[in-house]
Amino acid sequence: MLLTNVQLAFSQTCCSAGAPVNSSFEIADTDYPLLTIQTDYNYKSINRLVADQTILLNHPRTRNGHNALVSIHYGSASPFSFGLVLPYIIQQRTSFSEEQSSFGFGDILLLTQYHIPTHWGDWSLGVSSAIKLPTGETDNRDDRSVVLSPDMQSGTGTIDIIGRFSISKKHFVRPNLNVQWSSLYRKNTTNQNFGALKGSTGRAFKFGDEFESALQVSFEMLAKSWFVSPDYSLIFRMTKPNEEQGILASNSGGQWLSHALGLFVKGNNDIGLRAYIELPIMQQLDGLQITTNLEFGLQINYQINLTKNNKNEKLPKNILP
Amino acid sequence: MKNYLKIFCLSLVFISACGDNRDSTEWLVPQEEIFDGGPGKDGIPSIDTPNFSSVQDINFLEDTDLVIGYFNEGQIRAYPHDILDWHEIVNDDIANKSVALTYCPLTGTAIGWDRNVGNNKTTFGVSGKLYNSNLIPYDRNTDSYWSQIGLNCINGELFSTEIKTVPLIETTWETWKTAYPNSMVLNTDTGFSRTYGVYPYGDYITNHSRLAFPVEPLDDRIPAKERVLGLLSDAGNKSYRLSSFGNGKLVVDSIGDETYLIIGSQTLNFIVAYAIESDAEDWSYDPTNLPVIAKDGSGNALTIHGDIVDGPLSETSLSPTVSFMAYWFSLGAFYPGIDIYE
Structure with a gap:
């Protein structure tokens, strides 16, 4: 039985240059060779101005981010599975006098997942690791040929490492309520030559390391021939301050608590569709920052059974009508 | 008539050629x-x-x-x-x-x-x-x-x-x-929502090692964030450290052929610079009745902002200069090799 109710979430609240952190991290557990091709679209409105915990009137600037991902996952009967994520990033920054945007391919993510064998029935454990490669654009410029700030770039120019752990239980409350808890840590490195031109040294910049933990509850049901699974998630994020020229930067870093509602549907074919919306609950930020006030996303995944007899299970088992 | 028309048309061409055709990516400083x-x-x-x-x-x-x-x-x-x-x-x-x-x-x-x-x-x-x-x-x-x-x-x-x-x-x-x-x-009625009174850059003012962006050249003769007065003139530039003015001091200094009156106090936290005719003027530091900060032997009293409010020269002013307070590193970067008053 295969379900890919992949949670899509971005850890960096603002201006996540490079690949999104927690996106497409879950590779489905499968008993046969399975190739999953997944496309994601994510939109972030980053327009809440916060000083520590106080929400201020955000004027006069706005920030929006669009991300599109193509992910390819491969799983089999082996506990190891693999994935490749290729993002495309669009950033927009506006004020009453300027509309600035940048776009380009982001940093590629290579990930490996290990499903820890358990004998605990419906429990599932997994550990993942990923390496983010500096393949994305870091030279987006404005109309005066000035290199845009790091948060307006598609890539980061750095190799970063990500580790993730997840534990889930299907039928947590029988017959069709599932629960999953996952935690992720991203270790970033420093781009020593950001914005370097014509042999100049540029600027040393590092995005702050991130930690994210999410608890998701999902409900499965059948509606005629459609598999439908709404889910609710509670998400905690913490980032360290960015570093500029080797020194912690003011007005960066903090802690966020948000929640998300999602809906996954799958028909009598190999295509699954998920949509979600995420809203902030509270935040405790270092200094004055703009932060995400709304996020939503769409995901389409297509599964290809690579076994020779090509038997596909169209609908999940053990789901009561 | 034809000649006037030709001149008119040529003028239009000339004017359009002299218009703003400058490349927006052209910078006067290193890009x-x-x-x-x-x-x-x-x-x-x-x-x-x-x-x-x-x-x-x-x-x-x-x-x-x-x-x-x-x-x-x-x-x-x-x-x-x-x-x-x-x-x-x-x-x-x-x-x-x-x-x-x-x-x-x-x-x-x-x-x-x-x-x-x-x-x-x-x-x-x-x-x-x-x-x-x-x-x-x-x-x-x-x-x-x-x-x-x-x-x-x-x-x-x-x-x-x-x-x-x-x-x-x-x-x-x-x-x-x-x-x-x-x-x-x-006042804080600016039309914007900000936390006035909260300094937005952490320990930036006191941390001499902390620069948010590259600076070239980085002059380390004085600690980076020490406050100095930069005095700019056609004859040259000079800097004056606030710390060297202690409880108050008046200095007559020259840059090239120009003579300047520099008055400052670390205690009262100011330095000002005015152009004077010569070093023969006998001003002395006297902050007992602010904004007056100096007096001379003729009874003239000079305020912080350069007006003379007493004495024979009352209602006149000393000539202002192009001068401003700065963190030392910025003067060293914009005016490499700038003199430091000792």
Whole structure:
């Protein structure tokens, strides 16, 4: 039985240059060779101005981010599975006098997942690791040929490492309520030559390391021939301050608590569709920052059974009508 | 008639050729030293309709907070750092003068600019770009970009045009209140929602190792964030360390053939510089009756802002200079090898 109710979430609240952190991290557990091709679209409105915990009137600037991902996952009967994520990033920054945007391919993510064998029935454990490669654009410029700030770039120019752990239980409350808890840590490195031109040294910049933990509850049901699974998630994020020229930067870093509602549907074919919306609950930020006030996303995944007899299970088992 | 027509047509061609054809990517300074600060153009909003309160009605300042003072035609105004840290530019009209009070928190430089540029009055905004870690304002008439410390246009239609400055003084709120109790002070009714009074850059002011952007060259003769007065003249440039003025001192100094009167006090937290005719003038430091800070043997009394208020020269003023307070590293970067008064 295969379900890919992949949670899509971005850890960096603002201006996540490079690949999104927690996106497409879950590779489905499968008993046969399975190739999953997944496309994601994510939109972030980053327009809440916060000083520590106080929400201020955000004027006069706005920030929006669009991300599109193509992910390819491969799983089999082996506990190891693999994935490749290729993002495309669009950033927009506006004020009453300027509309600035940048776009380009982001940093590629290579990930490996290990499903820890358990004998605990419906429990599932997994550990993942990923390496983010500096393949994305870091030279987006404005109309005066000035290199845009790091948060307006598609890539980061750095190799970063990500580790993730997840534990889930299907039928947590029988017959069709599932629960999953996952935690992720991203270790970033420093781009020593950001914005370097014509042999100049540029600027040393590092995005702050991130930690994210999410608890998701999902409900499965059948509606005629459609598999439908709404889910609710509670998400905690913490980032360290960015570093500029080797020194912690003011007005960066903090802690966020948000929640998300999602809906996954799958028909009598190999295509699954998920949509979600995420809203902030509270935040405790270092200094004055703009932060995400709304996020939503769409995901389409297509599964290809690579076994020779090509038997596909169209609908999940053990789901009561 | 045909000749006049030819001349007219040629004139049109000539005028169009002389128009603004400058490449927007052309910079007067090394482009690789220009950085995008992050907020974007006007992401740090200038104050274009400032509101003022009397000294007695200001309750958000501590005695040690710094303010910038400007004087014109008997009108005296103060602009607190607590507000300038969040807006960096105030476009103001004081009597017959239109002034942009520009302040860069990263270089600690408050410089007054005449808003009449090329016979047109403009307002200035924050471009969001930095050169050598210093504010780059832009003028809203032509969208040209300017270097605050360089005092010139570095990109755009007004390429290489020099800005005219107006004299400012910088001191603490305590000194200001004592010297100018009847002045008007920029208040927090700015139209924007900001946490005035909370310094936005952490330990930046006191951490000499912390520079947010590359600076070239980095002159380490003095600790980076030490406050100094930069005095610019056609004959050369010189810096004066606030720390060398102790409880108060008056210095007569020369740069080339020009003679200057430098008066300062670390205790009262100010340094001012005025051009004088010669070193024969016998001024002596005397802050007992602020804003008067010096007196001479003839009974003339000189105020912080350069007016002579007593004595035979009463109602005259000493000549202002192009001078401003700054963190040392910025002067070392913009004026490499600048002399340091010892």
